[in-house]
Amino acid sequence: MEVLVRIENVKKIYRRDEFDVPVLNGVSVDVGRGDFLALMGPSGSGKTTLLNLIAGIDRPTGGRILVEEKEISRFSETQLASWRARHVGFIFQLYNLIPVLNAFENVELPLLLTKLSRKERREHVNTALNIVGLGDRMFHYPRQLSGGQEQRVAIARAIVTDPTIIVADEPTGDLDARNAEEVLNLLQRLNDEFQKTIIMVTHDPKAAQHARRTLHLEKGMLVEMLTGAGMEAMSARAEA
Amino acid sequence: MKFSKLIYRNIFRNRLRAILTVLLMAAIFFFIATLLSILENFTLFSEAGKGQNRLATQSAISLANVLPVAHEQKIRQIPGIVDVCQMQWFGAYYKEPKNFFANFAIDHHHMRTVFDDYAIPDKEFEAYANDRQGTIVGPELMKRFGWKVGDRITLKSTIFPFNPELNIRGVYKHPIDSSSLFFRMDYFQQAMGNNGLVGMFWIKVKDAKNMTSVSKQIDDMFRNSTDPTETFTEKEFQLNFLSMMGDIKLLFHSISLCSIFMVILLAAITMSMSARERVTEIAVLKAIGFPRGLVLTLMLIEFALLTLIGGTVGVLGGTFVYRFVNMTEVTQGFLVNFGLYPTPIIACVIASLGVGLLAGGWPAMRSANMSVVDGLRRVV
Numbered sequence: 001m002e003v004l005v006r007i008e009n010v011k012k013i014y015r016r017d018e019f020d021v022p023v024l025n026g027v028s029v030d031v032g033r034g035d036f037l038a039l040m041g042p043s044g045s046g047k048t049t050l051l052n053l054i055a056g057i058d059r060p061t062g063g064r065i066l067v068e069e070k071e072i073s074r075f076s077e078t079q080l081a082s083w084r085a086r087h088v089g090f091i092f093q094l095y096n097l098i099p100v101l102n103a104f105e106n107v108e109l110p111l112l113l114t115k116l117s118r119k120e121r122r123e124h125v126n127t128a129l130n131i132v133g134l135g136d137r138m139f140h141y142p143r144q145l146s147g148g149q150e151q152r153v154a155i156a157r158a159i160v161t162d163p164t165i166i167v168a169d170e171p172t173g174d175l176d177a178r179n180a181e182e183v184l185n186l187l188q189r190l191n192d193e194f195q196k197t198i199i200m201v202t203h204d205p206k207a208a209q210h211a212r213r214t215l216h217l218e219k220g221m222l223v224e225m226l227t228g229a230g231m232e233a234m235s236a237r238a239e240a
Numbered sequence: 241m242k243f244s245k246l247i248y249r250n251i252f253r254n255r256l257r258a259i260l261t262v263l264l265m266a267a268i269f270f271f272i273a274t275l276l277s278i279l280e281n282f283t284l285f286s287e288a289g290k291g292q293n294r295l296a297t298q299s300a301i302s303l304a305n306v307l308p309v310a311h312e313q314k315i316r317q318i319p320g321i322v323d324v325c326q327m328q329w330f331g332a333y334y335k336e337p338k339n340f341f342a343n344f345a346i347d348h349h350h351m352r353t354v355f356d357d358y359a360i361p362d363k364e365f366e367a368y369a370n371d372r373q374g375t376i377v378g379p380e381l382m383k384r385f386g387w388k389v390g391d392r393i394t395l396k397s398t399i400f401p402f403n404p405e406l407n408i409r410g411v412y413k414h415p416i417d418s419s420s421l422f423f424r425m426d427y428f429q430q431a432m433g434n435n436g437l438v439g440m441f442w443i444k445v446k447d448a449k450n451m452t453s454v455s456k457q458i459d460d461m462f463r464n465s466t467d468p469t470e471t472f473t474e475k476e477f478q479l480n481f482l483s484m485m486g487d488i489k490l491l492f493h494s495i496s497l498c499s500i501f502m503v504i505l506l507a508a509i510t511m512s513m514s515a516r517e518r519v520t521e522i523a524v525l526k527a528i529g530f531p532r533g534l535v536l537t538l539m540l541i542e543f544a545l546l547t548l549i550g551g552t553v554g555v556l557g558g559t560f561v562y563r564f565v566n567m568t569e570v571t572q573g574f575l576v577n578f579g580l581y582p583t584p585i586i587a588c589v590i591a592s593l594g595v596g597l598l599a600g601g602w603p604a605m606r607s608a609n610m611s612v613v614d615g616l617r618r619v620v
Contacts, residue, residue, distance in 0.1 A: 057527050057612040078531055085529020092616070096524045100249035110528045112242045157528070 001032030004197055005054055005165065010063035012049050012220075023049045025220040026063065036191040036198045038211035045217040047201045048169055054199055055088050055167040056080045068164065085113045089158030093170035095150040097142040097157075103129065104138040107156045114161070128156035132186060148179030155186060159196065166190065168200040172207050184210045247542050254514070258546065261510050265550020265595070268503045269588045270558045275492045276584035277558075281575055282488070284416060292357055293322075295443040295455050296477035300468035303329075303480075306437040307467050309429075315441060318457050322444040325350035326425050329439050332395035332404070334385060341381055343395060343421040345428035354444045357414060364389070364410025372427050375406040380419035380568055380576060382411055395421075402431040419568060419576045443471075500591060507599035511543050515603035522607045523615020536608035543600025544593050551592020555585045 012024040023046045031037055031054075039047040052058040053065055056072050057080075065073045067087065075083060089110075097106045107128055111121045129135050132152040142150055151171060158166050168187065172180035188210045190196040200211060208214045216223050252258045297315065299305035312324050328345040348369055352360070360368075360376055368374035377387065387393065391408045406423050425438070445454050455471040462469045472480065515522075522535060530538075558580045567578035 052613055055527070057616075081526065081529050081531040083529075084527065088529075090524070090527050092524070096520060096616075098246075098521055098524070100253045101246065105245065109246075109525070112246075113529050 001035065003030045004033040004035070004068060005031035005199075006064075006066040006069075007031075007050075007054070008064045008066070010050070010053060010060045010065060012046070012053065012058070013061045023220050024053075024060070027217070027220070027222050028063075029215060029222060031197065031199060033197055034191070034195040035213060036188070036211045037200070038208035038214040039199065039201045039217060040203070040205070040208055040214055041217035046220040047217050050217065051167050051169055051199060051201050054165070055090065056084050085110060086161065087164040089161065089163040089166040091151070091154050091158050091166065091168035091171045093173040095142070095147070095154045095174075097150055097153055099142050102139045102141050103134060103145070103153045103156075106142070106153055107160050110157060110161045124160050125156075128160040129153075131159065131190075132156045146179070147175050148182055151175060151179070151183050152186065155183070155190075159190065159194075164197065166196055166198045168198065170201055170203065172202070172204060180204075180207065243538055247538060247545065250514075250518075250538075250542050251546050254517075257510060257514070261507065261546055262550040262553060264506060265503065265547050265592055266554035266557060268499050269551040269554030269592055270561075271554075272496045272499055272591070273555045273558050273580050273584045273588045275496055276587060277578070277580045278575065279489055279492050280581040280584060281578055284581075292355075292474065293445045293448050293451060294354065294474045295445060295451060295458070295471050296440055296474060297443060297458055297469045297471045298440040298477075300459070300462075300470040303440075306439055307441070307469065309436045309438050311462065311467065311469070312441060314461060315443060315458055318454055318461070320446050320450040320454055322446050323350050323353040324444075325354040325442045326438045327440055327442055328425065328428055329399075330395070330397065330404075330423075330428070331399045332397045334393065334395060337398075339385070341384075341419055341421065343423070345425045346422045347425040351422070354442050358417075359413040360410050368409035368424075371407055371409055372424055372430075373405060373407050374409040375421055375423040376410045376412050377408055377421050378418045379411055379413065381421060382408075384419070384566075384569055400428075400432065404428070404431070417576070500595065504595050504599045507543075507547055507595055508602065511600045512603045514543075515539065515607045519607070519610065519615050522610065523612045526610075526612045527616070532608045536604050539604035539607055540597060540600055543604065544596030547592045547596030547599070548589070551589050551595070554592075555580060555588050559585070 007027055007029045009026045009028050010024055011022070011026055014021045014023055023044075027046070027050060039050060041047045049058065053060050053073075054067075056067075056075070060073050063073075064071055070083075072080065072083060097103075098109070101109070104125055107125045108121055111124055114121075116124065126135065126138075129138055132155050134149060134152050134156065137145060137149060137153075140149075142153070145153065151174075155171075158168075166187075171187070172183055175183060184207055187198055187200065191198050191212070198211075200207070202208050297307075297311075299307050309326065312326060315321065315324050326347040330343045330345055332343050333340045351358075352365065364376070368376050375393075381387070385393075387408055389408050389410065392405065393408065394403055394405045396403050404423060404427065406421075412422075429435075443454070443458070445451050451473060455473070458471045459469050525535060526532070562579040567575045571578070
């Protein structure tokens with residue numbers, strides 16, 4: 001599999017008042033194009049920080065992050081913003097839709113940064129909303145949608161620009177089991193049918209089962225790499 | 241503009257707050273536009289005699305002091321003078337003190353040459369000239385008190401010991417002054433026992449270039465007399481007259497600036513609240529690729545539009561209000577033909593835009609500069 005994201009000895013230290021708090025202590029990992037990677041680990045293990053670094057919304061204290069062989073960790077803030085607009089789709093735990101915009105307008109937001117015409121934007125938004133099964137809820141506002149529907153709108157917003165990577169931070173963390181399963185199936189479909197590269201942070205071993213690969217982080221270090229079989233065993237332990 | 245919907249929705253995301261902010265701006269800018277228009281009204285009035293080559297000669301001691309009528313003949317000796325007209329501020333009211341307006345005793349023989357910008361139909365002027373108790377009145381006053389030509393009115397004096405009984409003989413027309421009353425100087429002098437004293441002289445000069453030299457010659461002529469004079473151009477005279485009310489200009493400008501300062505602080509509170517509520521949303525926008533400059537621009541446009549709407553509502557409301565409210569009546573003749581003038585309207589609209597940019601600048605910059613990670617972590 002072609003390497004899409006290369007993480008080389010990445011370190012991240014946060015400064016809290018006069019204290020340095022190390023969060024990532026030299027993580028190295030490759031993510032292939034079309035991969036579906038789950039990042040697991042206890043709270044404070046550094047999984048969200050790693051996700052933020054890959055998505056280009058944070059910068060490492062040390063090491064290198066390369067996406068499509070470009071070292072994004074050296075990009076300026078403006079270059080990063082432009083890069084994110086073209087290459088990254090975001091899915092958040094709390095959906096983070098703009099409450100004053102309806103589903104259509106929320107999904108259209110990333111396209112406003114492109115040179116697409118109004119008609120082209122409309123076509124892209126329609127396609128994205130149909131993929132997530134919300135073609136009939138286009139003009140509903142977030143407050144008029146259920147949690148699961150809101151998250152599907154967020155997924156449509158993440159895929160509408162056809163990004164290189166989709167990053168999802170606890171995408172099922174705020175959903176009930178049925179909606180969580182629907183969202184995970186949707187992500188899996190995006191990976192299987194559309195070959196989207198997805199990196200997902202989760203606490204839930206059952207959610208991680210949908211990924212092709214799982215990385216386990218503890219105290220800012222990569223401690224374990226689990227594939228399908230290992231994950232099933234972990235999931236069984238969790239259920240027991 | 242692609243982002244207009246986002247801007248519009250954000251302006252009115254909290255409808256009550258947006259409406260209250262607009263109303264606050266509207267009220268303040270209505271108030272400021274009114275103050276500035278009052279100043280403009282005064283200034284306009286002081287320009288009433290522009291191009292008329294008129295000089296006003298009063299007592300060098302003060303406007304309240306009188307001069308000998310005999311000064312007139314001496315002034316007439318100065319070359320370059322077209323005519324001289326005696327005038328006396330009478331300061332009376334009609335029926336009740338609240339019905340106050342500008343009224344003067346004037347020498348009707350020279351009135352039309354010196355004040356040729358006051359148009360009076362010949363027939364009406366003739367009737368006035370033939371009636372010692374005749375009077376010529378401005379159209380605004382006629383309307384205000386429901387007078388008609390031929391009516392007999394009595395003024396109540398606040399300065400002199402007699403109440404003139406006058407017959408309205410005509411109505412003058414003037415581009416700016418529409419609410420003054422003129423009655424005959426000989427009637428005034430007779431009532432005062434022909435004491436040979438008068439408030440001031442208005443002098444019409446042939447050539448504008450000679451105004452300064454004529455003015456100097458008049459004052460030089462009486463410098464060492466018992467009744468020295470001070471001569472002004474008409475504009476200087478009107479402004480001096482206004483300055484007797486104190487430094488209104490400074491006062492009004494100070495009040496306007498204080499109001500703008502207060503409104504900036506109030507708007508800044510509102511806008512900070514609005515920006516604070518949207519920390520996560522702004523972080524999301526930045527995460528999906530909105531650059532810092534675009535976030536800053538969108539927020540500044542939003543804040544500036546909100547205050548601009550308020551300012552515009554205020555001045556449009558003012559224009560509407562003053563179209564239907566007769567301010568001459570409300571202010572008992574203090575403000576004549578009052579409405580919001582174009583300069584204060586434009587100044588207020590620009591200032592309202594400035595208030596939005598100044599008040600919204602800090603919260604917008606803080607939001608634009610906020611790190612995406614911090615914004616996403618923040619629970620508002």
